Amino acid sequence: MATALADIALADIDPVDRRPALIEGAPTFHGITEAVSAPVEWTPPLGWYVTLGISLSFLALFGVSIAWLFWEGVGIWGNNVPVAWAWPIVNFVFWVGIGHAGTLISAVLFLLRQRWRTSINRAAEAMTIFAVMCALVFPGIHIGRPWLPYWMLPLPNQMEMWPQFRSPLMWDVFAVSIYGMVSLIFWYLGLIPDLATIRDRARSRVRQVVYGVFALGWRGSFRQWLHYEKAYLLLAGLATPLVLSVHSVVSFDFAVSQLPGWHTTIFPPYFVAGAIFSGLAMVVTLMVICRVVFKLTHVINPLHFDRMARLILLTGSLVGLAYGTEFFIAWYSGSEYELFAFKNRANGPFAWAYWTMVSCNVISPQVFWFKKLRTHIPTLFVVSILVNVGMWFERFVIVITSLHRDFLPSSWDYYRPTFWDLATLAGSFGLFFTMFTLFVRFLPMVAMSEVKGVLPQAHVHHRPD
Amino acid sequence: MADEKTYGLLAEYSDPETLMRACAQVRDEGFSRWDAHTPFPIHGLARAMGLRRSWVSAFVLVMGLGGAALGMLLQWWVSTTAYPLVISGKPFFSWPAFIPITFECGVLGGAAGAVLGFLLLAGLPRHHHPIFNARRIGRATDDGFFVSIEAADPKFDAEKTRSLLETSGATHVEPVTA
Numbered sequence: 001m002a003t004a005l006a007d008i009a010l011a012d013i014d015p016v017d018r019r020p021a022l023i024e025g026a027p028t029f030h031g032i033t034e035a036v037s038a039p040v041e042w043t044p045p046l047g048w049y050v051t052l053g054i055s056l057s058f059l060a061l062f063g064v065s066i067a068w069l070f071w072e073g074v075g076i077w078g079n080n081v082p083v084a085w086a087w088p089i090v091n092f093v094f095w096v097g098i099g100h101a102g103t104l105i106s107a108v109l110f111l112l113r114q115r116w117r118t119s120i121n122r123a124a125e126a127m128t129i130f131a132v133m134c135a136l137v138f139p140g141i142h143i144g145r146p147w148l149p150y151w152m153l154p155l156p157n158q159m160e161m162w163p164q165f166r167s168p169l170m171w172d173v174f175a176v177s178i179y180g181m182v183s184l185i186f187w188y189l190g191l192i193p194d195l196a197t198i199r200d201r202a203r204s205r206v207r208q209v210v211y212g213v214f215a216l217g218w219r220g221s222f223r224q225w226l227h228y229e230k231a232y233l234l235l236a237g238l239a240t241p242l243v244l245s246v247h248s249v250v251s252f253d254f255a256v257s258q259l260p261g262w263h264t265t266i267f268p269p270y271f272v273a274g275a276i277f278s279g280l281a282m283v284v285t286l287m288v289i290c291r292v293v294f295k296l297t298h299v300i301n302p303l304h305f306d307r308m309a310r311l312i313l314l315t316g317s318l319v320g321l322a323y324g325t326e327f328f329i330a331w332y333s334g335s336e337y338e339l340f341a342f343k344n345r346a347n348g349p350f351a352w353a354y355w356t357m358v359s360c361n362v363i364s365p366q367v368f369w370f371k372k373l374r375t376h377i378p379t380l381f382v383v384s385i386l387v388n389v390g391m392w393f394e395r396f397v398i399v400i401t402s403l404h405r406d407f408l409p410s411s412w413d414y415y416r417p418t419f420w421d422l423a424t425l426a427g428s429f430g431l432f433f434t435m436f437t438l439f440v441r442f443l444p445m446v447a448m449s450e451v452k453g454v455l456p457q458a459h460v461h462h463r464p465d
Numbered sequence: 466m467a468d469e470k471t472y473g474l475l476a477e478y479s480d481p482e483t484l485m486r487a488c489a490q491v492r493d494e495g496f497s498r499w500d501a502h503t504p505f506p507i508h509g510l511a512r513a514m515g516l517r518r519s520w521v522s523a524f525v526l527v528m529g530l531g532g533a534a535l536g537m538l539l540q541w542w543v544s545t546t547a548y549p550l551v552i553s554g555k556p557f558f559s560w561p562a563f564i565p566i567t568f569e570c571g572v573l574g575g576a577a578g579a580v581l582g583f584l585l586l587a588g589l590p591r592h593h594h595p596i597f598n599a600r601r602i603g604r605a606t607d608d609g610f611f612v613s614i615e616a617a618d619p620k621f622d623a624e625k626t627r628s629l630l631e632t633s634g635a636t637h638v639e640p641v642t643a
Contacts, residue, residue, distance in 0.1 A: 029504060029608035154539060162548035165540040166555065166562040174569045182576045189580060193606065197504075200603040216584075217591035220605035222501040222510055224587040229506050230519035231583035238529070238575045241568075249565055452608075453505040460482045460509055 022116055022454050024298040029452050033197060036446045039294040040198055044441055047293055052437045058430025065424040066141055074144050076420040083403045083415040088142035091425055093395045095135035096250055100243055101279025102128025103183055107239035116307050118450035119300045124283045125187040130435040132180040134428045168252035175249035182242055186235050192218050193449040247275040260341035261402030270322035274394060277315035280308055281387035288381045290440060299446055302375035309374035316365035349414055350401040353393050360390025472595035472643040473615040474626055476635035481507045484610040487633035488513040491612060498618040502605035524582030525575045532574015536567040599641045
């Protein structure tokens with residue numbers, strides 16, 4: 001049967017809808033199964049062990065940093081007065097932002113019928129979940145009394161105390177944790193048919209049982225597919241407003257305060273655009289590596305990078321527009337404190353951070369106006385890393401430069417991170433990359449069933465009534 | 466009728482198009498206990514199989530609204546009864562401030578409803594199913610397109626059903642033991 005399909009002449013242009021084929025080289029259905037299952041079934045290449053080793057060492061650094069923090073207290077960080085919300089909050093917002101592209105690619109592009117998403121949605125969703133895990137660590141360890149984070153939850157307790165629901169910080173607790181849960185559900189639902197594929201290909205009993213348990217007994221029955229598709233569509237419909245709400249709520253943490261530089265109505269859309277921007281950049285970084293290491297260059301091909309680069313250009317320019325608008329409003333508002341906060345960003349002691357942010361986020365993505373550069377893998381890789389650096393600095397600029405000089409000059413101060421600030425940030429990358437490295441080894445990193453569905457031979461053109 | 470040891474017949478087709486034509490035939494013959502097995506969802510197959518729309522949406526609606534209602538109720542009870550606090554001189558039940566959490570709880574309820582509805586309606590998780598006794602069914606999650614007809618179907622006749630499947634363009638037809 002596989003050969004029968006291979007015999008059909010297929011160019012890289014879909015013969016019916018005349019669009020470029022989404023998967024290069026006209027593979028068969030079985031070819032997709034083989035290519036995607038291979039990393040899960042083969043002995044991994046040496047590079048995988050090296051990556052896992054490096055990631056684990058950073059994860060250990062994370063463990064040590066947190067242990068030392070719990071032993072010694074938040075004094076090991078550079079947080080001071082007035083910069084009481086320092087690196088931990090920068091890192092929190094950074095990681096939550098990274099976590100936005102997964103749901104964007106899975107849900108928003110699904111609803112917009114962007115079929116190119118199928119090659120990258122699985123990995124992007126996994127990335128989302130791991131990024132949210134990293135993000136959730138930071139508020140937990142930042143509270144100073146790390147044995148009390150359950151105070152943030154509405155739990156009955158012997159003190160008869162309850163959370164204060166008018167606070168944006170409480171909204172944030174709900175938004176981020178529910179976002180994590182819904183992303184996990186969405187990801188797992190998408191995995192079920194592919195786990196069944198791995199189960200059916202298993203040669204050993206252990207694999208068959210383990211993947212079989214998680215495949216829940218899926219048998220590819222169309223009566224199951226009918227409900228599956230409906231559930232997937234509705235989850236996408238629910239996740240779309242959710243992804244827009246999460247970073248809006250994160251931005252309320254700042255916007256609802258009265259601090260110049262934070263107290264602006266532009267924050268929700270500006271944060272959402274920035275989050276999607278940084279998340280897409282992280283997807284590009286990861287996919288550039290994975291497609292080469294795991295021989296998936298025909299499944300994740302220049303067409304997909306071209307589409308992602310366009311989105312990066314769009315969201316990067318939106319972020320640039322937001323930077324400009326902030327300055328305009330600071331001047332137009334006539335509030336001298338507001339105007340000072342922005343002049344201080346561009347010319348003050350943290351001007352280096354501000355201009356790093358602008359160069360990385362606004363200037364570097366402009367190379368994507370050129371089609372050649374949108375599909376040039378080394379350029380994509382470099383720009384994606386620059387964007388992530390820039391987006392980390394965006395949060396640094398927002399949190400630290402706004403706090404370090406507020407209304408009262410007598411309380412102004414400079415902020416310097418300590419070794420442990422750096423170690424905790426580097427360690428959180430260890431957590432992220434450890435999870436991602438394990439993911440690409442043990443779970444199919446491309447949604448096989450969805451990719452098969454976008455192959456030209458999957459479409460039925462003459463439907464019986 | 467077939468003996469109790471037979472679950473039914475499983476026919477394999479070479480591509481989605483033949484499968485869809487075969488499904489339309491099986492539907493027109495009036496079978497009720499039958500199914501198609503495919504590696505990915507095929508558009509238009511629900512129509513060819515005569516299946517009606519999925520009711521997962523009802524679960525999502527009910528649980529989504531339920532989640533939102535519970536979220537608002539929790540905040541109302543905490544803020545007015547369990548632990549009333551005066552914050553910026555606002556009323557205890559200052560509902561606009563409770564909208565974000567109400568919305569998030571609604572999404573959580575809806576997402577849980579989508580998954581629960583899917584699992585209930587699709588009959589999952591399930592430990593075993595007789596269809597897994599078929600030799601070729603493993604390809605349904607790889608590159609095989611199948612139609613299965615249960616022996617328990619009132620229209621089932623070992624000989625006639627087999628020839629129906631064979632003439633509908635199947636490349637293989639195999640009996641499945643129960």
